[in-house]
Amino acid sequence: MISALRVAGFLAVEVEGDTIHARLWASSVDFTATPEGDRWHLALLWPVRSSDAQRAQWNADHPEALMDLHNGETRLSMHVGAQDLQGLARWASLAELAIARMIRWRRAQRQPGEGY
Secondary structure (H helix, E strand, O other), X not given: OHHHHHHXXXXXXXXXXXXXXXXXXXXXXXXXXXXXXXXXXXXXXXXXXOOHHHHHHHHHHOOOOEEEEEOOEEEEEEEEEOOOHHHHHHHXXXXXXXXXXXXHHHHHHOOOOOOO
């Protein structure tokens, strides 16, 4: 999986025990890849507490990359095979879309004067 992540263009690929950390782009947050049988669980956490309705709409629109709450933050998760470059490309695309959406959700939650 390490080589597949690098070939797919992910940055800062590092291993910590059974978990691989990588970035979508240089200034993005890490996502993790953890083995689950013959597949890998990719997960990205974003510091926003999305609503049930927001997650339900996302999950209905994107059933291959589901959102839930994990430790109070919104988590995007997807399973891919170890050498599935097409699946990794799909992950990158969906993760970018999810981050854009979560940024809008967070901005909508801000109180007046809280900042940009």
